Amino acid sequence: xxEELFPNExxxxxxxxxxxxxxxxxxxxxxxxIHRQFFEKGFFIDxxxxxxxxxxxxxxxxDDFEGYLVxxxx
Numbered sequence: 001x002x003e004e005l006f007p008n009e010x011x012x013x014x015x016x017x018x019x020x021x022x023x024x025x026x027x028x029x030x031x032x033x034i035h036r037q038f039f040e041k042g043f044f045i046d047x048x049x050x051x052x053x054x055x056x057x058x059x060x061x062x063d064d065f066e067g068y069l070v071x072x073x074x
Contacts, residue, residue, distance in 0.1 A: 015058050015070050022051070022069050 003013050030044055055069040063070070 010061055011058060011072065014061055015072055018058070018065070018070050022067070026051070 003016055007013065008016065026044075026048070051069050055071050056063075056065040057073045058065070058070040059073075
């Protein structure tokens, strides 16, 4: 919804939508053990930090980094 209400440049929009999907997929991976979140923050933070460390630079609308977070290198 944010992307529709506050449009960005095409590459920024692609990054936002791509990372939104990565976040939703990550949540679904965590869902079976979600009750653990109340006891261990490392339950999701360690994996999220790895995803951030492995993120790829999005340079083109044709780039496809399925399964990886992406960022813009301005």
